[in-house]
Amino acid sequence: MKNFTWLLCLFVFSSTFVNAQNSDYKVVFDLTSKDTVNQQAIIRELGLIRGSSPNAQLEVVVYGQGLDIVIQGRTAQETALRKLLADKDISFKVCAMTMKRNNIHNSQLIPGVVIVPDGIYEIITKQKEGWGYIKVGH
Numbered sequence: 659m660k661n662f663t664w665l666l667c668l669f670v671f672s673s674t675f676v677n678a679q680n681s682d683y684k685v686v687f688d689l690t691s692k693d694t695v696n697q698q699a700i701i702r703e704l705g706l707i708r709g710s711s712p713n714a715q716l717e718v719v720v721y722g723q724g725l726d727i728v729i730q731g732r733t734a735q736e737t738a739l740r741k742l743l744a745d746k747d748i749s750f751k752v753c754a755m756t757m758k759r760n761n762i763h764n765s766q767l768i769p770g771v772v773i774v775p776d777g778i779y780e781i782i783t784k785q786k787e788g789w790g791y792i793k794v795g796h
Contacts (some may be wrong), residue, residue, distance in 0.1 A: 669724035686784040690722035721753035721777030728771045742772035753777030
């Protein structure tokens with residue numbers, strides 16, 4: 659009986675731990691770089707996370723010089739990005755102010771990219787909601 663109780667406690671603890679690891683995986687990535695190495699890195703990282711944590715919620719907020727990654731025909735990562743955008747738990751959001759400053763129209767965006775009024779405010783909002791924060795860079 660003692661062994662059964664110990665095994666039951668171990669099972670409950672480990673299942674709780676596994677559920678805690680998977681259910682609350684929410685990360686917002688901050689992409690402001692035009693550097694193609696950074697573009698490759700974020701695409702790769704999202705794919706790796708998705709492979710190991712299928713329920714993770716992932717968001718990339720693009721502003722400043724990072725804009726090219728979400729514009730049709732301006733990134734070598736477009737095909738991979740389109741594939742990621744098909745996943746309901748991965749989103750790319752772009753700052754409307756950055757678009758305006760760079761004379762970019764909505765029609766130039768890769769389909770599925772969402773426009774937010776202010777990229778920094780989007781990140782702050784996600785952090786207040788308990789999302790982790792990662793600055794994309796190398």
